[in-house]
Structures are given as C-alpha cells and as structure tokens.
Amino acid sequence: MTLSDLFPKVxxxxxxxxAGFVWGVVGAFLCRLAFSWLQPIEMTEASLFIVxxxxxxxxxFKFGLSKVAxxxxxxxxxxxxxxxxxAFQSWKSYAMIGIMIPLGFTLRHSMIPKEYLAIPYLGMGGSLFLSSTIYFKSLFGQAAKP
Structure with a gap:
C-alpha cells in the first residue's frame, strides 16, 4: 500500500x-487580516500601507507566483x-507552506506594529489571490476545448 492509495483520486x-480555490482563499484571508489591522488607523495613513x-x-504576482502557478x-x-x-500542490510547495505558516504565526505574535505587517500580508495575499485566477483561466480554457 502506498501513500497515494490512502487518498481519493480525482x-x-x-x-x-x-489549487485555484486554496490559493484564492488563503490570499483573501491574508488580505482580510491585513485590512483588519489597518482599520484602527486613519484612512490617509492606511492608504499608504495599502499602496x-x-x-x-x-x-x-508578475515576477513570482504567476510563474509558479x-x-x-x-x-x-x-x-x-x-x-x-x-497532488494539487508539488512537494516543494508543501515544504514552502510548512515554512510560511510558522513564519506568519511568529510575525503576528511579534512586537512589529500590525500596520507594518499589513504590507507583506497584503503583498503575499494579493499575489496569491491574483495567481489563483491563473488556475481558473486554465480550467475554463481547457473546458472550452473540444
């Protein structure tokens, strides 16, 4: 019996x-978290962090995650x-996720002000969300082919 025998095949x-769903949900979650950290500050200051x-x-997205997708x-x-x-993710991607989750936990519980953390969270979340669209474009492109 192998590992693949233990999981459903799709x-x-x-x-x-x-893959598109997971990337999109995680991206949206990170962006939501970042925006929640920016809510307490004035909009003019928050807009700088957002930009x-x-x-x-x-x-x-352009130089990294779109190519990974x-x-x-x-x-x-x-x-x-x-x-x-x-198999929707490669083993290398699972290893990266295994690094990113504890890193995110450490950052969220650090002394770094949350509005400053909003910048990389928006960066990663936004790029994941944008990259998720590549999966759906590919999927619908395949569905349109005879």
Missing amino acids: SKAWLISL FGLAIAFAA QKNIKRLNTFENGAPIY
Whole structure:
C-alpha cells in the first residue's frame, strides 16, 4: 500500500480547481487580516500601507507566483486522470507552506506594529489571490476545448 492509495483520486480538472480555490482563499484571508489591522488607523495613513502592500502584490504576482502557478498547471496537466487529491500542490510547495505558516504565526505574535505587517500580508495575499485566477483561466480554457 502506498501513500497515494490512502487518498481519493480525482481528475486534473479537480486538481486545478482545488489549487485555484486554496490559493484564492488563503490570499483573501491574508488580505482580510491585513485590512483588519489597518482599520484602527486613519484612512490617509492606511492608504499608504495599502499602496505599498498592493505594489508588492503586483510585483510578486508578475515576477513570482504567476510563474509558479503556470508551472504547477503544466505539472498537473501531465497527470493521468485519477491523481491523488493531495497532488494539487508539488512537494516543494508543501515544504514552502510548512515554512510560511510558522513564519506568519511568529510575525503576528511579534512586537512589529500590525500596520507594518499589513504590507507583506497584503503583498503575499494579493499575489496569491491574483495567481489563483491563473488556475481558473486554465480550467475554463481547457473546458472550452473540444
């Protein structure tokens, strides 16, 4: 019995959908958290943090996560139907997630003011959310092909 025998097998479309959904939900969660930290401060000051965070989000999307998403979609398209459900992410991505979660926990519980933390949280959350759209574009592009 192997690890893949323990998990349900799903189609490529489900894997791509799941990846897009997870990236989108996590991105939205991080952005929501960042905006909640900015609520207590005045809008003129908060807008500066938002601009910096969104600039990072677009740069991270353009030069980083969009390429990771495209590479992941190519990997998912090589699977025959019936891949294990956990295959929606590569093992390397799971390792990165294993680093990012404790890092986020440490940052949230540090002495760094939350409005300053909002910048990288908006950056990462925004880039994840934007990159999630690549999965859905790929999915709907595949569905439109005969």
